[in-house]
Amino acid sequence: MDTQLNEVLARTAELATGWLGSMEERPVGETASVAELRDRLGGPLPEEPVEAVKVVEELARAAEPGLVAIPSGRYFGFVIGGGLPAAVAADWLTSVWDQCPALYACGPAASVTEEVAGAWLAELLGLPREASFAFVPGCQTAHLTCLAAARHQVLSRVGWDVEELGLAGAPPVRVLVGERRHVSVDRALRFLGVGRASLTVVPSDSRTRMDVTRLRELLGDGPAIVCAQAGEINTGAFDDLDAVAGLTTRAGAWLHVDGAFGLWAAASPRLRHLVGGLERADSWAFDTHKWLNVPYDSGLAYCAHPDAHRAAMSVTADYLVQGGPGRPREPMDWTPAFSRRARGFAVYAALRSLGRQGVADLVERCCAHARAFAEGLADVPGCRVLNDVVLNQVLFRFEDDATTERVLRRVVEGGQAWMSGTAFEGRRAIRLSVSNWQTSDRDIALTLEAFRKAAA
Structure with missing residues (x-):
């Protein structure tokens, strides 16, 4: 060397x-x-x-x-995990190996590792075995990938080839989204030619979930895509995926699930009920740099209709060396990118190091810490928890906006912990997300003590 x-x-x-x-x-x-x-x-x-x-x-x-x-057990911002030792080490090797997994020919081991890790993830999360998948930078690009496949499928059903003809003159596609959807869904739709004014917004119920009754009234006929949510960003609430899937199936609509962090509830026997009906959807988007604790950046897009997925993403050229003995999987058929990082190595290492039980333990441990933090806030003067802690998100505020902002600023500037402020129902609030494999009981206790001092 x-x-x-x-x-x-x-x-x-x-x-x-x-x-x-x-x-x-x-x-x-x-x-x-x-x-x-x-x-x-x-x-x-x-x-x-x-x-x-x-x-x-x-x-x-x-x-x-x-x-x-961010690797600290007291970093509670933006639903960001840390880096598991095996995943960090594999990510270092990824840089050293410097493979380009656009084509099998550019990185055979990278391509096969993605193939194996993708199948493991589908099994772990209860997704259809035949679903296609793509390794992407994060949930934003996963939405883009899934919704491009959705656009292809619903227009193809009415005889329109959107990849050949574009959107000009195409039959209208109705896109129904929840009131509390993540902004990355809107952004992905905008990239695909669906502006905000074209969205049909389904109101939320009292538990910040998509109102299924209103969805039934708004769904209607014709090409349609419904975007549901597994894990609302502030409260962690889950849309009733089984009920939503029943409606979309009867209407012939495509159901896409934003499961950026909440989809990982499917890996836990204790929490799997939160995503009941998940397997009935048509596409799913989630991150591994959240709860799987893989280094940034790493996301996955899954699609129950591989033909639609491939049609929306695949491209060919004379110089691209594709196929060969053994029928290798060509990653470029499924992702929006040509050149990209070989993200599969770190995901593979994380899954190998944890196993099925380790992933479940990690998810359940984080949720237990979130519940403990919410319970501890009861002793903090003037503090009010705003959500039922169903997952790993704790949403809370103090008497007024000024106090809420002041307490948060004192905690963050004190250096003991880091989390972000947010807006909820027209007022300022604080959001704590427990997503790191290293977070301990001591970390929760230190953070609670920081809030008690700041509030006092």
Whole structure:
């Protein structure tokens, strides 16, 4: 091995393990302002080469105050998990191996690893065995992939080839979405030519779920796509997927499920009832950089209609080497991207390291921590929990918006924990999400104590 490469990789490993070893002592949030970070990282473009080890050391030193301790057990923001040891190690190998899994010919092992991990995930989450899948950057692109397949299918049924003819002059497609859907659904639909004004919004019931009675009234006839949700971003609530699936099946509509984090309830025998009817949907989108605790970025799109999925995504060209002995799976037939990272290695490693029982334990442990945190908030003066803690989300607020914002700011600036503010029913609130494999009883206790001090 080249001496310089050997040195820089060894030094990088030291810096990485040092960073991970600092989680207990360092503040969870950043300690530098944007101006300070620009000063530390900026400056003129270098005119001459700089030694690789020096580049890495100076980058680590300059960036450190601006790093958020996402791997920490006290990072509770945005439903973001940490990185399982096996997944982090596999992700390092992914960079070193530098495979391009667009085509089997570019990365045979990467392609087969995705094939195996994709089948394991379908089994783990109770998705149809025949479903096709795509490894994508995250749920945003997973929505795009699934909804492109949905658009193809519902228009194909009425005799319109959208890939050939486009949308101009196409029969109208009605898209019904829940009132409390995630914004990434709207964004994916916008990319596909469906603007916000074209959406039919189904109101929520008192439990922040899609109102099934109103969906029945609004569904109607003709090409239609319904977007349901497994895990509302603030409350963790689940739409009644079985009831929604019954309506969409009778109407001949496509049912897409946004399961960014909530779909992982299917991996737990204790929580699987929350996603009853899940297998009746037509497509599913979720992240592995959330509850599977795989390093960013990593998401999955699954489709119960492989022909529609392939028709929406596949492309051919004379120079693309596809197929061959053994009929390898060609990843490019299923994803929107040509060049991309070989995400399957880290997902494969995470599933191997945890096994079926380990995934269930991880999900259930996080939910138990969320319930414990909600119970502990009862002792915090002026605090009110706003949701039934059905999963890993705890939504709460204080007497008024100003107090809520002030308490949150004190906790975050104190460095003991990090979470985000949000808006709920027209008022400010705080959202805590437990998604990290390292979160412990002690982390929950320290965070509760930080809130008691901040409220006082």
